[in-house]
Amino acid sequence: MAQRPRRGWAVSEEGAIPNPANRTQLTRALLRLRELIYNGEFAPGERMSELPLVERLGVSRTPLRLALAQLEHEGLLRGLPGGGYVVREFTQGDVRDAVELRGVLEGTAARFAAERGTTARDLRALRATNETIQKLVHRADYESFERYLHLNESFHARLIKMARSPLLERAMEGVISLPFAAPSALVLAEAELPASRDILIIAHRHHGALIEAIERRQSGRAEAIAREHARLSLTNLEIVVDHRDMLDRLPGASLITLPGDSDTNSDSDHS
Amino acid sequence: MAQRPRRGWAVSEEGAIPNPANRTQLTRALLRLRELIYNGEFAPGERMSELPLVERLGVSRTPLRLALAQLEHEGLLRGLPGGGYVVREFTQGDVRDAVELRGVLEGTAARFAAERGTTARDLRALRATNETIQKLVHRADYESFERYLHLNESFHARLIKMARSPLLERAMEGVISLPFAAPSALVLAEAELPASRDILIIAHRHHGALIEAIERRQSGRAEAIAREHARLSLTNLEIVVDHRDMLDRLPGASLITLPGDSDTNSDSDHS
């Protein structure tokens, strides 16, 4: 039932790009629901009933129900015992765990790639992507940053593919379906922050070392590098926490509850 | 048929959230579908349409569709482009990957438990379970083996809980939803095979070492032991492959295609 062209939503976030599969009501409900959830339209703990969503999304209950079930599988929603759903909330620790978990799985992918060997073409492609990334790192315009995000996703996606393990691929999809766990999720665009720019340089170095380790069949090294590479996101997370005004630039920021958030918004609903 | 409960994870301990009584049609469809799939009732490549399943399962299309979607998400089914599903097939390599992947995740759980510290109560419970396991290892009757399986599942389930990471727990559930990837899936009951009995002894030793490593906060050691522990299943897998007559004692054996299967799907509907 999951829509076959899942490829579309990897980078685009606001759905500005017309997805070709938008013809089905289920896809529409999925995209719109994700958008609403990411935008924090549902208060924490608020019970999501079907009928209000029906009139809000303009789809009938059947595809809506399927979309809700899928979002529950993805981990964005949590089913209530009596029926209905609530948006799942994540602590800062959950975000850390997600990043660490992605590192573990990407590390396994890198290890598999090193152990099982790769094609010269895959290595070439990784190198080409990483060289283009290097050229973009030192630029400051927004378009370069967008291209960086895209290339970074490509790099990581290809790495997973190179592990040649469908099950690992599946597990990875299960983790990065959380918006803050994707490889580029916590990459910051803040040129004014020197730390966040340095991280791009370090990330590029990691990529290069990872390619080298895989090529030389150094599986342990490859795994360690991939893990440490993922942990760069943790630094970004801390930067964000220090500058809380940045928080809403992250995808799905409203899902994350930071310590010290008083839950005063539990019953007051103003729009 | 109908061996031990496969999905019995939410047993006995805290927070049994998902227990929507077996009276709902969705649960019935899920259980029955899994049973049919495990028993190899659907030929490889056979397209599963909804209407035949409706009369076969006695539920209407609405809950059936939800069940199919869930099974696709679990990885047991694969959605076809034009709609409909096929049962997913797994190679021997897929099984190896699943086991390795479980080892990676259990290793991460063990590392988390060691790094973050655990309660004395959890450690006591692990030790108690493992001591009971030791008493069962040297017995040969079937009931002892059943109890062994149960205790083994408990041990691994508690280990995951001790990581205190809901996301890791979720990822683990995603992996062990495959019937041959569960911790006790490839454990063999064949007392006549000395190798399979030795493995139980080694497994018990692994458990003990794992407890010790976690208690002493040796996170790297804990991770390594857990990984190696999972790899015991690979030995069992090889035993099974060498004695192919054992294959159908494994859960979901019909999902696994072994090399050299000249499959004449013309009239062989009996497994």
Add this chain to the structure above:
DNA sequence: CGTAAAGATTCTGCATACAGGACGCGGTCA
């Protein structure tokens, strides 16, 4: 004034009807 019970209301789970599309089959034309 608090509690509990009963009724009312909303919601979910399920079944089914309907429409559009995909696939296959057979006929026809080059």
Add this chain to the structure above:
DNA sequence: TGACCGCGTCCTGTATGCAGAATCTTTACG
């Protein structure tokens, strides 16, 4: 004889009606 086109059938996606369950409200009683 082969390829293409039209038609029929099956199937999926969707909407909606209905029944039971859960929840909220109101009221009566201790």
